[in-house]
Structures are given as C-alpha cells and as structure tokens.
Amino acid sequence: MECRGIQELIVRYSSEDIGExxxxxxxxxxxxxxxxxxxxxxxxxxxxxxxxxxxIEPEGEFVTKFWNKVSxxxxxxxxxxxxxxxxxxxxxxxxxALATVLIVxxxxxxxxxxxxxxxxxxxxxxxxxxxxxxxxxxTTSETSELxxxxxxxxxxxxxxxxxxMN
Amino acid sequence: xxxxxxxxxxxxxxxxxxFSELMKRHYKGxxxxxxxxxxxxDNSEDLAQEVFFRVYRSAKNYRAEAKFSTWLYxxxxxxxxxxxKGRPKNLSLDEIEETKGExxxxxxxxxxxxxxxxxxxxxxxxxxxxxxxREKVAIMLCKYEGFSYExxxxxxxxxxxxxxxxxxxxxxxLIDILEPHLAQGGGYGV
Ligand SMILES: [Zn+2]
Numbered sequence: 001m002e003c004r005g006i007q008e009l010i011v012r013y014s015s016e017d018i019g020e021x022x023x024x025x026x027x028x029x030x031x032x033x034x035x036x037x038x039x040x041x042x043x044x045x046x047x048x049x050x051x052x053x054x055x056i057e058p059e060g061e062f063v064t065k066f067w068n069k070v071s072x073x074x075x076x077x078x079x080x081x082x083x084x085x086x087x088x089x090x091x092x093x094x095x096x097a098l099a100t101v102l103i104v105x106x107x108x109x110x111x112x113x114x115x116x117x118x119x120x121x122x123x124x125x126x127x128x129x130x131x132x133x134x135x136x137x138x139t140t141s142e143t144s145e146l147x148x149x150x151x152x153x154x155x156x157x158x159x160x161x162x163x164x165m166n
Numbered sequence: 167x168x169x170x171x172x173x174x175x176x177x178x179x180x181x182x183x184x185f186s187e188l189m190k191r192h193y194k195g196x197x198x199x200x201x202x203x204x205x206x207x208d209n210s211e212d213l214a215q216e217v218f219f220r221v222y223r224s225a226k227n228y229r230a231e232a233k234f235s236t237w238l239y240x241x242x243x244x245x246x247x248x249x250x251k252g253r254p255k256n257l258s259l260d261e262i263e264e265t266k267g268e269x270x271x272x273x274x275x276x277x278x279x280x281x282x283x284x285x286x287x288x289x290x291x292x293x294x295x296x297x298x299x300r301e302k303v304a305i306m307l308c309k310y311e312g313f314s315y316e317x318x319x320x321x322x323x324x325x326x327x328x329x330x331x332x333x334x335x336x337x338x339x340l341i342d343i344l345e346p347h348l349a350q351g352g353g354y355g356v
Contacts (some may be wrong), residue, residue: 007335015334047337065211065215069215
C-alpha cells in the first residue's frame with residue numbers, strides 16, 4: 001500500500017476507528033518507513049494538541065442578561081405598536097378608503113354568514129401561531145442553506161475518505 | 167434531574183424557570199463553541215444569547231424528536247457561520263497582532279506554556295478555518311463538545327459514515343497544516 005493510503009489508516013488508528021488487520025498493516029509499514037512513522041507520531045499528537053486552545057469562562061449573569069434581553073424585545077414590540085398608533089393621522093383619502101373597506105366587509109359578511117365573525121376573532125391567535133411556525137421553518141431552512149455550502153446534504157457521500165484531499 | 171427534553175417541554179408550556187435551567191446547563195458550552203468557531207471572545211456571549219433567544223422563541227413548536235443538544239448546536243453553528251460571513255477577513259490577523267502585543271507587555275510574568283497556548287490557539291483557529299465547514303463543524307463538535315459521531319450526524323443531517331469521513335479528512339489536513347507545531351516533545355521554542 002502507498003504511503004498516502006497508510007496515512008489514511010494512521011488517522012483512523014488515532015481515532016480508534018480501525019480493525020485489527022488494518023492495525024497490523026500500519027504497524028508493519030511504519031517499521032520500515034520513516035516518513036509514515038513520523039506521520040503516525042504527529043497523528044497521535046494532533047488531538048491532544050488541539051487542547052492547547054483553552055476554554056473561556058463566560059462573564060456570568062448569562063441567564064439574567066438573557067431575561068433582560070427578552071423583556072427589552074417584548075417592550076420593543078409593544079412600543080412599536082403604540083408608536084404606530086400615535087403617529088397615525090387620518091386624512092380624507094384614508095377615511096374614504098377605510099369606509100370602502102368597511103362597506104365591502106359588511107357585504108362580504110352578509111354573503112358568507114355568521115361563521116365569518118368567529119373566524120375573524122380566532123385569526124389573531126392563529127397569526128401568533130403562524131409567526132412561530134414561520135420562525136421555526138426559517139431557522140431550519142436557514143441552517144440547511146448555510147450548511148449547504150459544504151456540498152450536498154444527502155448521504156451519497158464518499159466515505160472512503162480519499163476524495164477532497166489535495 | 168430532569169432531562170433537557172422535559173425542561174424544553176415545560177418551557178413550551180410556559181414555564182420560564184425550566185428554560186433558565188436549560189441555559190445554566192448549556193450556556194458555557196455554547197459560548198465556547200461560538201468562541202472557537204469565530205475566534206472572537208468579545209462577541210461570543212452575545213451570539214450565545216442570540217442562540218438561546220432563537221431556541222426560546224421557537225419553543226412553542228418544539229417536538230421531542232431530536233436530541234435537544236443537537237438542535238441547540240445546529241442553531242449555534244448557524245449563528246456562528248452567519249457571523250463569520252459578515253466579518254472582514256483580516257480581523258483574525260489583527261487579533262494575532264493584539265495577542266503578540268499582550269505577550270510583549272507581560273513577557274516577564276507569563277510562563278512559556280501560556281505563550282505556547284496563546285500562539286497555538288491562533289494556529290489552530292487558522293488551520294480549522296482552512297477546512298471545509300462540514301469538516302470544521304464535525305471536528306469541533308467531536309473534539310471540544312464531546313459529541314459522538316451519531317450526535318454530529320444529527321447536527322449535520324448526514325450519515326454516521328459521512329461524519330467519520332469528515333473527521334478523518336479534517337484530521338489529515340490538520341496534521342499537514344499544523345505539522346511544524348506537532349514536533350516531537352511538544353515544545354514550541356521551549
Ligand atoms: Zn510510508
């Protein structure tokens with residue numbers, strides 16, 4: 001087996017993802033090949049070397065900060081709505097448009113029957129629900145889209161580990 | 167002790183104290199994951215707040231199908247990637263200069279090991295940044311968050327075999343990139 005193939009086995013050796021027969025192949029090869037022996041040593045060292053990047057200790061009060069953020073966001077949402085109401089100055093054109101909508105609405109209600117009013121009251125609750133469903137959907141699709149830059153998400157992936165190396 | 171899933175279901179039912187408990191369990195891991203993903207210490211807590219905020223906002227739709235932590239780290243990966251994309255490329259270099267400055271100022275007190283770790287941190291970040299993102303995510307979750315291949319496969323939405331391939335390829339690339347720092351004896355000029 002060529003050295004690059006051995007090195008793939010070496011990495012699997014270090015990850016403890018290797019069979020006994022393959023272990024023997026690696027052991028025999030590195031006895032005679034200095035390059036692969038050095039590679040083996042580096043491979044064994046890599047995982048622990050990554051520990052040189054220490055964890056940080058978050059500043060604390062994370063949970064308190066979170067709930068503050070939540071209440072700020074909630075206040076913002078309220079202010080946004082009332083701000084809109086405050087800044088609302090009706091003029092003739094708008095009044096006319098509203099009147100038209102109202103008349104059309106009454107006719108529609110008359111045509112569709114009493115169930116419509118019920119539905120109108122329920123729609124506020126449904127809207128809340130839709131926002132959350134949409135948020136969930138966006139978060140999920142956003143994740144897939146962003147991660148899609150890795151390539152395809154499906155399972156037809158070359159698991160032999162010999163593609164993509166350069 | 168209640169499981170993450172139980173706490174999330176309580177959150178869904180409107181119990182905010184359950185969500186506080188979930189955050190206490192996971193915030194340190196998420197902050198560190200984002201920190202290592204972006205190499206930006208200052209922003210990592212704010213971004214972790216963003217992650218939990220998204221989780222909290224979508225709690226109403228939570229279905230106890232996937233493991234909570236894989237869902238959490240999927241969102242953390244997403245937030246980190248979005249953040250990295252908006253960041254100027256040379257920022258990391260500025261940080262290295264800053265770090266070197268710090269080292270200069272305090273060189274008398276700082277032990278060799280700390281210098282080694284500070285510089286190694288930058289080498290590791292730069293090496294991880296060279297990897298395709300799937301390999302980077304797989305290695306970071308396995309190495310730093312202690313995820314199993316199965317858990318990583320849930321985050322990356324792929325097979326366990328594919329995760330192993332990402333980890334192995336990523337490791338091979340890291341061995342090549344970090345070769346000068348993997349010298350025998352572990353010394354870094356020490
Ligand atoms: Zn060889």
